[in-house]
Amino acid sequence: MVPESYYTALSAVLFSIGVVGVVIRRNPLVIFMSIELMLNAANLALVAFGHRFGNLDGQALVLFVMAVAAAEVAVGLAIIVAIFRVRRRLSVDDLSLMRW
């Protein structure tokens, strides 16, 4: 039997790695994947809390997070592809304006 605090500790580690990934990488696709990593860390914490308190609300919330993440990835990748079509290169340092 693994204590739930182990899971939340792992979740904290994964979330921090995701934050560092968002800051140090320049490729928007990798930044996106780091955001997915953070979402997953939060999901893991939610499931661990749900397990700890013996109810299913955490799991229901994780399901909604998954749906929102799916929608977010689809729209985000479409935006990245649209930007790439216009600018022919991908680096978040070039994208300081909300227009092209």
Place this chain on the structure above:
Amino acid sequence: MARAAFFVLAALATGSALGLILKKNAIHGALFLVVNLGSIAVLYLMLGAEFLAAAQVIVYAGAIMVLFVFAIMVLIPGKEETGPDPRRAYRLLALPLGAALLLLLGGVVAGRLGAPAAAGAAGDAGALGRLLFTRYLFPFEVTSVLLLAAMVGVLLLARRGA
């Protein structure tokens, strides 16, 4: 036994997460993320969330990662992060800041180590489904609207000459 399995999975998840943010090649990062999502799915199983483990594999490792790999293949990045870094000072700051965040989160987790655990079985996929269609019925329906909006938005963005 469960503890050993947890530590193996935790090492796998942490290592693959580090691989994702440290590998220069985006496609390697995507494959690392698949490993990470898979190990988290096994952790869900260990926490008794069978339905979420299946959904994790199908939705994340299946659908979302296919989308990612497809986008990476279309855009052919990998050359973008080679030149000189225009914001090197900020990026060097990222590691201490990330470590500070980890310390903060770890402090929160450690502060709750001795909290009493509420006993009780969480329930299976059937119970989760009943919960979704009773208490969370409205958010569940809103999710379908959200997915439809995302689909329409993506079609609009992906249109040629949009």
